[in-house]
Amino acid sequence: MQLIVCEKPSVARKLAEALSASLKTRSVEKGRGVKHYEIGSICVAPAVGHLYSLKQKAAGGGYPIYDIEWVPSSEVGGSAEFTRKYLVALAELAKKADEIVNACDYDLEGSLIGWNIARFLAPGKKVKRMKFSFLTRDALTAAFEHASPLDLNNALAGEARHKLDWIYGINLSRALMSALKAAGTFRVMSMGRVQGPALSLIAAREAEIAAFKPVPYWQLDALYPYEGGTVEFLHEKDKFWKKEEAEAALAASSEKGRVDSADKKRAHVKPPHPYDLTTLQVDAYRCFGYSPARTLEIAQSLYEAALISYPRTSSQKLPAELGLDKIIRALAANPQYSALAAKLIEGKRFIPAEGEKSDQAHPAIFPTGERPQGLGKYEASLYDLIAKRFLACFAEHAVKEYLKVVLLLGSQKYSADGVTVLKQGWIEFFGEYLKSQEKLLPPFKAGESVEVKAIEMLEKETQPPKRFTPASLVKELEKRELGTKATRSQILETLYSRGYVADRKSIQATPFGSAVYSAVSEYCPEITSEELTREVEKELELIQSGEKKADEAFEHGKRDLDKILKKFKSQEAAIGAKLKEGLKEAREEARNLGACKCGGNLIIRKSRFGFFVGCDKYPACKQTYPFPRNALIEPQNKACEKCGTPIVKVIRKTKRPFVMCLDPNCETKASWGKPAETKPAAPLATAKPAAPIVPATAITKPVAPVASAIAKPAPSAAAKTAASVAPAPAKKARKPRAKKKV
Template identity: 60%
Template sequence: MISYPRTSSQKLSVELGLDEVIRKLAENPSYSVLARKLIESKKFAPSQGKKDDPAHPAIFPTGEKPGALRTVESKLYDLVVKRFLACFADSLVKESLSVILRLGKENYLANGSTVLKKGWLEFFGGYASIKETLLPDYKDGQVLRVKGPELIEKETQPPKRFTAASTVRELEKKGLGTKATRSQILETLFNRGYLTGSKSIQVTELGLSVYRTLHSYCDEIASVKLTREIEAEVEQISEGKADPDKVVEHGRKDLDKILRKFKESEEKIGKNLLSALKETRREQNKLGECKCGGDLILRKSRFGLFVGCNNYPDCKQTYPLPKNALIQSLDQVCEKCGTPIVKVIRKGRRPFVMCLDPQCLTKANWGNKKEARPPKE
């Protein structure tokens, strides 16, 4: 249905038969109107970005009509198709207006803009929007009456936390990893307990400790510059621009120097990381507050993982958990019963969220697969 997705290219070659792809999409009722506009105006030359990938072009639909898709798959395919068609559309035309208002000796600036021709924006549908700000029809030299001053108090906002997507973009910006490994790097950081959070990412105590310890005792091992140089040399090998033997020898010398330095401080590094590891595990095992006021934590028995209260044996509250699953706290409680909600991650299946209490009303129909399923993330 679509081309190879793991690519950073922004190029679409005419050799891909782009006109034929558009004609095939015109046969799909969902895209026939947009595709026929391009066919009628003979627009088969796409607008392209600067990034190129020798191995793969930008993602594009093949034109083959997809079969039955799940909701999330259908939305993704729809985005790929509309983004593809938008590349062939006319430019968006926007009119901007700037007005300088003079009050006494001070100048105040007001900016406005409006879309005159939607162009490619029409093809994107609900996936893109342009903010319009309409200003009154001012005339040069016009005199306005000032109603009165207004003093607004604001505070500087902190930068937004990183998300998975913005982290991958930052890795690309810094030249770290490749398009095939950046997502895996992020997944490894989560799996090792260095990062936490589902939407906005937070660094765990263990992650901070690893960072601080390595910079204190062996700064080179965490060097962005060194990692970037290694990545660049590997890329040059794949492009036939560097001698593999020389690159390997250069890397061996660097690593030998780093590892000897690491070995000298191995015991100190281990002690620093051990306490952070214990604290991180304690936080990861905490799933929420028990009704007795204690903490509900992950516990292990010969039958597998379950949830129990840390006030045991004074409090004997327990909850069962799905087998062979990774359980993550969401720092949320159920609206129906007030019990903590967790995310359940199982290999080969979509994650879902659930209330820990098996008697909760949110699980009333869980036994009937046709009537209800666990809520998806």
């Protein structure tokens, strides 16, 4: 039997459907409902990502830890318990298999997932590799028919990455928590090979903003009325750093003058290249506000539905062997894209514009041509962005005319720039997702007289550096070669979850995040070293190409880490003191919800009855407000327009967050607890009142946050054969509880 292992159940079903029109669905009894598909002597079965994880061999919570092994993921933590039944099912099937085919995603992770399953469940058996970039029937069939030998170098590089990330993550995290413990406090912390440099970028930017001192400057604007609006002509000097110079230039200007020059220049603008993951994440954030992590999640669902190609790619190229003309013709059958695709077909435009970046494993992201059915709002919007970008790649150049007009007003020159689109070209295909492409100016001619309606002198200040947005941070990480296309968005989510950064739009280092950065950059800067991280990535590439052994790369990384940890231990007390101070500041900031009417601060307080909001000037001020029950609250740094109390965001599990002011008697809450108004019922229909919204005003103790330290693992040897995998023991039936008398 030939056992084909897929990375996910949805992919396993698609592959099975591609290989056979009539599927036989089976389920291994011990696998407890894990479906696999039998097609003659072929069996297609799913994993659910990594079924094996790394774990330290010896028990203990200290550091450094370098002695690690692979064990079933279900043995490492409770969150991975669901993987047990998939491993059990594959173990049963592997016993009967003569050959294993790895059909997991064609990247380092997918290669490692399949290789671990093959070597631990079917040691010594022949292993092949399938390679595909999209999940259409033709692509999957071709990948099966042209399966190649095991891509061992990719698997070894994937294993080396996992091992290095594990030892860096566990040891640096334990080192930081040990320093905090030595300072007499505790908090769950994490740090990693890429997490450190990423935090460094954000915290360093925050420090720049805090240290920034604005410098005043002045600008002169001449305002010319045009088509009901105003065209601004800026003085040729742009910024005046001395007020008296600006005043002198203003005095030398007059409202009447002439056009000194009106220069035109035409330019052909190339179509955009197809999407790689980073540019897709940047555009999805700009167009829809989707975070990089959310964009990848949506793209993955479109890939699994066979609507787009594999999204985790850094390529900006579309090889001809993909059958690009067939994809365009398939899109022409979709009414949403028929007009655009027809123009490409009519002009026989089947050669795309391409970018510089390439990826050995996968092409750029493109629509497969399969017809979308029943997509949700988010999937439909991202699919449309990808499809129109793809079509735009094949379109003609756009032609723009750039106009620079210089006015001579008195003895001073003022200028304005305009642009007009003369030929739409590719802009017709993708224009709705672009910023305005035109800035119209009046049809000036050199030498003609003009009169502006006013000349203004504006006082301005230089601005601090902008904070990163989620999209710009992912782009910066890629530029600096930090992390991978698949992990950069995850790194940002980790920084949020650890409380190192805040604000989902304009990323801001928290006091604690800044303290972590300050401590490690001062006493152990290697933790935030970009060069060290890039060096590891280069060594992984050498493993892939067969130029370096995986064991050598691991030992090299271990030696570098050991030096860092020894240096850290020598400075543990100083690092711990800084972390403690930052943690204290972070906790105080989290308690402070805003200003009290007396001039003090409203903070979260606790009494024997639970949490409440009170003034920090108590007993001089006895103002209190109830604390929302069973919720987390985040200050919003603004006050209610009606009552003046601080506005907070209320966050509850499984419910949509909402904002409210703290005063339960505010007029904004007048309708709370009352039935919503309903419109008159239509004939033969009965209108139902909406469920009342109940204010959260009771003072109760909220659910305490769960602080999970790094668990002390039970000793376990790595699974070597299928015999080492056993199903979970059956649960004993519980005795019915005796009912209490009330």
